[in-house]
Every structure is written in structure tokens, then in C-alpha cells.
Amino acid sequence: MREELKIDNDQATKEMLEKEEYKYGFVTDVDQEIFPQGLNEEVIKQISAKKEEPKWLLDFRLNAYKKWLKMKDPDWAKLNIDKIDYNKMSYFASPKESPKSLDEIDPEILETYDKLGIPLEEQKMLEGVAVDAVFDSVSLVTTFKDKLAELGIIFCSFSEAVKEHEDIVKKYLGKVIPAGDNYFAALNAAVFTDGSFVYVPKGVRCPMELSTYFRINAENTGQFERTLIIADEGSYVSYLEGCTAPKRSESQLHAACVELLAHDDATIKYSTIQNWYPGDKNGKGGIYNFVTKRGNCVGKNSRISWTQVETGSSITWKYPSCILTGDNSVGEFYSVALTNNWQQADTGTKMIHLGKNTKSTIVSKGISAGQGQNTYRGLVKVNENAVNARNYTQCDSILIGDKCGAHTFPYIEIKNPTAQLEHEATTSKVGEDQIFYCQQRGMNEEDALSLIVNGFCKEVFKELPFEFAVEAERLLSVSLEGSVG
């Protein structure tokens, strides 16, 4: 009887190992237009021409490019990054036939999204979630657009927004993240290709989750998307982005910019489930995820909340931040970052308190396994005029095994004496006693580990929309596999 059981267990192990594979690592075979490798003004002009952009936008790009040329890549992060040759990649890749409607999308691509669990066809669409699907450099389709338009909500690709809502784009682009903000933001401003645009009008509560699904498919290309979300007075929107890429032995660069702007009494919730290809077990390949995300709570009583689950990418450099300009505004950052094998993450947030009675909350959960290196880096800044600013910061790290590392760099700048800050930090090892307890109840070691780690992340997962919380838990379990024993 036990013999049989043994075999069953082996079967289970085998299934698990198969499941462990990065399941989004396939390549879609589709006719593509790809720009030759290299970066110069001509390439930027071509991107702009391809997108039939107005002159002001081309100028915005060229100005950013000039700034970028004079900048140096940041070296302060606790990351080992191979030198990136910006002339060895292409800055534009798009399926040849640019679709006008769903019927025109290459069936191969539709199937891709089906495999990713994001069906785009009307009849299969996820209930209550509108999706903008970005495939390499272009947005393919945006679902539920018409339904949202009835409420005055604009949800479309960035390129379309430039054409259809030029005034709003012009008014806000680069206002939260200036073109020359940092090295990767400047690069993005110069060469960004597509992304999502959201505008929620006054007093409207967006009735469904809006989401963008980013997919890198083409080889040797960078993905530079740009997202802009504006929540007008008293409005509410919850937005989610998901990301995957094929398995490749060369690293690929993803340098996005996301700008959020919340007016009086408006709330923006922005969630990310980042599952870019993390590289193989030996640290070969994987996505460089160098992203600038920033929100400005310009209005009174406004609120911006970032929730991120970062399990993919070989290197993550990312600090979603909030500028709390309006009085009584609230900024939140909830983060789970996992590094396994040779993955590295340097992530955190900046909370800049400018208005009175502004509040910020930071909850960061770092999980390191294998040889992974995980750094939390965060700044809480309280300006002279920010009377009664409050911040609560909690950074917890958990280590699995003894070859990985967790690091915490909290920076604080206080210029107003009424500020109240609270900081808690813990680092723990997943206890053998905890694992043994679970095993004694019948779970195997891997399941036990994923149970314990998911428990560790609960505070962050509860901030995610329900369906995505389930996805996040699953992802975490998959990313942890192979880290015990």
C-alpha cells in the first residue's frame, strides 16, 4: 500500500515540476514590423511619424532625448546590472497588420491572450474587467470601451488618446514625471511607443476594473510604455496591470513610465502583478524592469494607492511614489517583491508630504530565496508647510535558505516638527518549525513554504481586487518552487 502511495507522490512531484516552468514563456509567431536596432533622433522621428503624432509631442520626445544623452545611468541601487547597449536593441515592434477591430487581430495573437488567461473576444471577456492589450510596441484592442464611454470615462491606448483627446494628453503628459526626471524616465519619454490612457470625469465611480496587459513578444526590442491616468474631482478608479514575456537567453529592457493624477476627493488604486520572465535558474536572460511610477495627489482629500506584486524580471528597479500636494491627501504603497534564483530587486517608494494633514502608509514585504537579493529603499519627506503629516512604514523581509539577502534603506527628511512617523522593520527566516508543523499535518515542503509565505504577504494581497489576489497567491507559489530542499 505504501509503495503505491510513493508512486503517487512521485507523480505529484513530477506534475509540480512541470508546473514550475515559467508558463508564459512561449513566443507568438506573427508577422512583425521591427525597426532596425539603434537609437538616434531619426529613430525617434520615425516612431513619432508611425504614430502620426502632433509636433508638440515629437518636440517632447526630442527634448527628452537630448536630456537623456547628457545623463548617466543610476548606480546607487543595490543591483548588479550588465552594461546595456542602447544601440543593440530595437525601439519599435508591431504586428504588421495593425488591427482596426477584434476581427482583424491575427488569430495567433488572440490565442496568445487566451493562453495568458486574458481572452479578448467579447463573449469570453472577463466580467467586470476592461482590458487594454499591449503587444510589444502597440495597443491591440481595448475592451468595454463603449460601455465606459457612456459614463464619460475614457479608456484607450495612449496613441489613440493622442489623436482623440489631444488636449487632455497635452495638459498632463510629463507633469508628474518630467521628461528629464531620471535616466530611464528620460529614455522612456524619448522613445515610448504605447500604453494606456484613462480619464475619469467628475463624480464618476468607474464601475469596473480597468487593466492593461503588457506582453513582450519580439526579440531584441525594448518595451517603453507610457500610462497616464487622470481622476477628476470626486471620481474613483481601480486599475491593474499585468506583464509577461517569452523565455529568452538575452535580457530585454522594459522601461515604463506611469503618471497618476488625482484631483479633489478623487481616488486612484493602481495594482501591478509583474510576472516578466525572471531568467533561468543560472541567472541567464530575463527582463530588466526599470520603471518610473509616480502619482500626484493634487487635490484636497485625494488618495493614491499603489499595490504591487513583483515576482518576475531578472532585475527590478522601481519606486512607485506619491506626491501629497493637496491637504488631507493620502498616499499608500503596498508591495510584495520576491526574488528567487539570481533575481535582484531594488524597490520601494517615495512619499513626499507637501499639503497639510497628509498621510502615507508603506507596507513592504520582501521575500528572498535561492541567491536572490531583495532591497527595500524608501523615502519619506515632509516639507516645511506639511503640518501634521503622518507616515506609517512597515518593512518585513523573509529569507528562505542562507544564500539570499534582504536589505532595507529607509530615508527620512523632515522639515516640519509636527510630523509623526512610525517605522517597523523585521527580518525573519522561514522557520523549520513552521514547515515541520505543516508537514505533520500532511502538506509537502513546497506547499508548506508557499502557505507560510502567502500568509506573510496577506496584508498586501488584501489590497488587490479579489480575482487578482488569487492570481497573486498562485504566482507566488510558482515563483517559490525549487527554493526548498
Added chain:
Amino acid sequence: MLEIVDLHAKIEDKEILKGLSLKINEGEVHSIMGPNGSGKSTLASILAGKEDYDITDGDILFNGESILEMAPEERAQEGIFLAFQYPIEIPGVTNSYFLREALNSIRKSKGENPLKPVEFVKIAKEKIKNLKMDESLLNRSLNEGFSGGEKKRNEILQMSILDPCMSILDETDSGLDIDALQIVANGVNSHRSPDKSFLVITHYQRLLNYIVPDFVHVLVGGKIVKSGDKSLALELESKGYSWLES
């Protein structure tokens, strides 16, 4: 059901079990008593498969086969359950979720379908009522912030849900108030049946008034130095252990 044969075990070069033998048949309740540090919890951990120990000699047979090479979860799946002397906390994981995962792991190993949350909650609520525990304990993080007595009762709740055939209770009575002791004992007694066996580790004879053992063993210095029926427990209560130490 369980047979321990001349078991010798070390931890960090310190020999803790020094030739322990014990046989437990189907349906029997055995109790182990013994002074602090004599190796009772060590024995329990070794039976459950904790890897920190070196088994230098002897064997453990479960249903006639050696389990020394089996992983802890395989032993659990075969029906060995340990109520821990010090139950572990797992923050962020609800008691209910933990138990469902555990039960479904065991069901899976037997080729049974996993229980859905609603199905599970029905069972759990019924069991928790029998143990007169507050239902809200199901939705709290596993053992986190539980009182000492709540943790112990929770171990018995787990036992009654996972339905093992060989239950090892390590000082489950310690820290229980008088009412709770009776409730826990009832929980154990209602689990008794001709095909289920128990190994009850305790310091107090009182528990054995409620859970009446078929055999009582005294463990001193890593060995069973005396075995008898339930009256041995009474004798220990009055005489202590010193007369047994050699």
C-alpha cells in the same frame, strides 16, 4: 499499529533515547509519563519524522513497515498525528485555510477529491462546536494570539478534522483549565474506536481519569523503565519518579 524497537536517537551528539521499545495495538491508549527532559517530546518528534535527530539504532514500524525513511507528510498522510506540546503560529494564514489545506493534502494522497471551502467549513463548524470553541477561531491566523488553552484545544480540533488512526498527544492537558480539560478529553474519547490508537504524554494523572489508558509507561533517561496499567499513574502521583531512577 505502532511498534518501536530498541530505538536510539541522538541530537548534536547527545544521546537522548537509549533503547526505547514500545508496542501499541489497534484501539489501545498508551500513556507516557516521565520527568522533564527525559525524552518524551523527542520521541513524539521522531515518530512524526522531524529530521533533526540521528537514529543510531533500532526501528519504528507502522502497520508492520519501517517508517524511518518516510517524510513527515507521508507519515501524516498514513494517519500519524502529533498534537504539539508547543503549537506553532503562522501569521496571515487562517486556521480554517490551514486546516483545509492539510485535509486536502491528506485526501489527495488517498486519491480523494479536495473539499471545497463550503464543504470544509460545514465540517469544521460542527467539530469546533463539539469542542466548545469559539467559531471565530477558525478565521483567525493560525495560533497567533491564541491563549495557551486555545492552542491546545485547537490541536484537538485539528485531530478531529484530520481523523488520524495514530494520535500522539504531547502534554495537551498542560495549561488547560478544569472545564477545558474535560472538553478536550471528551474530544479525544469521541475519537476513540477499535481501529484508532493513542499515545498520550502527560505529567498529570488527572487527565487519565478522563482519558482512561490501557497502559502507562514511565520514561526516564531515554528508556522505558516501568510499564503498568492505569494504577501506575496513581502510584507515580504519590511517589514521584525518584524510586524508578537507577
